[in-house]
Amino acid sequence: MTATKVSPSPAAAPAPATGAFRSLRVRNFRLYAGANLVNNTGTWMQRIAQDWLVLQLSDSGLALGVVTALQFAPILVLSLYGGMLADRYDKRRLMMLTQATMGLAALVLGLLVVTDRVALWHVFVIAGALGVAAAMDMPIRQSFVSEIVGTDNLANAVSLNSAIFNAARLIGPAIAGLMIAVAGDDTGPVFLLNAGTYVVTILALRFMRTADLSPSPEVPRGRGQLRAALTYVNRHSDIKAAMVLVFVVGTFGLNFQITMALMVTDVFGQGAEAFGLLSTAFAVGSLTGALLSTRRVGRPRQRTLYLAALVFGLFEVASGLMPVYLAFAVVLVPTGAAALTFMVAANSFVQLGIDPTMRGRVMALYFMAFMGGTPVGAPVVGWMGENLGAPVALIAGGAIVAVAAVFLGFLGIRQRGLRVHAYVFPRLNLRLETQARSTP
Template sequence: MTARSDRAPSGTGMFRSLRVRNYRLYASANLVSLTGTWMQRIGQDWLVLQLSGDSGVALGLITALQFGPTLLLSMYGGVLADRYDKRRTLVVTQSLMGLLALVLGVLVATDGIALWHVFVLAGALGAVSAIDAPVRQSFASELVGPELLANAVSLNSTIFNSARLVGPAVAGVVIGAASGDTAPAFFANAASFAFTIAALLTMRPGELRRSPPVARARGQLREGLRYTWAHPDLVLAMALAFVLGTFAFNYQVTIALMTREVFDLGAQAFGLLSTCFAVGSLTGALLSTRRSVRPRQRFLVVSAVVFGLCSIVCGLMPGYVSFAVMLVPTGAAALVFSVANNSFVQLGVEPQMRGRVMALYFMCFMGGTPLGAPLIGWTSEHLGAPWGLILGGAVAVAAGVGAALWLARGRRVRLEARVRPPALRLHVGPRVTATTPGRPADVP
């Protein structure tokens, strides 16, 4: 079998990208590594609550520090992705992230940890992740090619959420068994990066579909911004990513605060709630693997509104069990939106610009977290943890409605809702212009 035939798409199944050897290596190692990452996230959030006396503001701040560097470094990471070998760049970033996890584990294990240590290490991890994310996202196209890119994006989200399903639960059990000691979670994460590094080093470089490298030149960051601004469809996706990423995707803060403040429970309950959210997320990601073409803009709008409504209902749940149950459809709605938005951007950009555009996308999606996470944390601390969910959901609904109105300019719009089977569809007709007084004409 030739290298080309190994990469060629075959069939239309959910897991068709796994027929590509390089992608199989990457995906299997990524599952292990991301499980460790989720163990660290749970351990880090729990450690901050332990050191800060259950402060929602501190929890929001640690999240802001971890994602804040995205605003400053993500576009630079996109330039590196377009300019240099992505596989080698990922070896470097993955090694650095493993080292940072090891340092945090050693500090906790030796009782030398202080809250400022966690802040500094979270900021350093955020800096490396800001470079890693656009490289990793654009690397998917080199692994499978454009024919399988939509499926690979969905499978990456499936892997991410499979790890989210396992990681928090394992972290909760490990931390609980260690009487609240979070060090084992950090050590497990440090070791997990070895799997991704090994997979990257054992890939067959000749089977990668590399984009032509962009020569070093001035103004490449501005070129990425101009390219995006010239495409209104990309601008809409970026705007939705920014608003929802800032205000609605803060479940690492809201679930932790709901567990401690509303339900008065411990690390195992926190891990279980995170797992419930992950079950929904995994479901949404698996549903998205069937997609083989670029999503439509109206799908992005409807999925944003549905996610917002689910978040609001989640915040209104009166007890632990009902809250846990509602986290499942909320997680599914969140992933349907995020996978669709990611695929929409990746499939709508030229290969030579993909690294910089994906960097801008992650700046929008994750860069608002330094603003949103402390705000949601402050809201939850002063008004009650449920209000963090309600506020985030309300903003998501408003963003979806605003995007729908923007798309509806000069068009005939009809919203169709059905109860059995459940469905919510937005029908947007062709743009309408007037050819004669009082007589509209449809224009494609």
């Protein structure tokens, strides 16, 4: 693949607008958002169907864990390379390639199931292929949004994307469950339908008006480009602090699938239906947080990040203190809202604070920080929930997030104070010395 230089069009940057859905005034983003809703719904459908298929083939929790690891492990290894490709080449064409790869994987799995030829190792291989494609796709997708809407509408577009993701999380599993039940426990139709959702995304990308995009300057091939991204983040203390906080929240705070399941079974003595309602409550809160974030204009302040993380941590602590099921379910709604408020703010803060030529690689590092801690945090939280109790796991996770937010907040205040001191006082001393010399 060769890099193609695209000169920014005068019409590329949309005029600043107001309103919660202002990004949807951009035609290309309407195409992108509509396809995103369809594709994310299909992805959530496939997650449910894939887990169900693995249980049908193996009846093994270990096999489920292996499939999850195969899908998420590539993010730790390959995301940075995906970011490098995003900085070098046409992001729209790259996305068409990654979407076609994931659609083909879903199609193959669906055909194997409906022809009754599927084996467990097929699921493992296809899960790994999906993981590799997703690791490449995520930094490309995130950095492409800014080219669609421009920097003025980026925060709004990120919020709307989060709202779409959580709406799909509510819709997708329900559709998958209904389809599997109607098909007599057959997961094949779900995989085939999901394959079709990737066609929708590819068509949306194909019919975008390229003249209305605001492409970032493409970075030519060169040695040390991955190292340059690490150096860039290390030299920008605000970006580095945001990524540290994202890592802490992703590792210790966002393990609700584990803690909610343990709270339902071990603390409240409820079943699968009660667990499903808790997942819905958290998703409703997340969707609310994403919609509330759509009114934000421009880059969030750094203190907004710390405050959102602190509020999320405190709500998580509060959820661990709830004595009855209903109270726990109610608290999950604001907890989900606070979690999404933080994630949207962090994403916008990083994207709007970096050099466009570094956006792909830096966003890859962002996702590595956000999702890379899951293999570490999930076993720790699971062990705490099993041995110390689910409420302790929730309280500990929330407390770690809250302490990290406060610590990084005070560290940021101290660093800003030192910068002000270094800037103001030398100049003040110089002015006083000048006045003293000029005084007879």
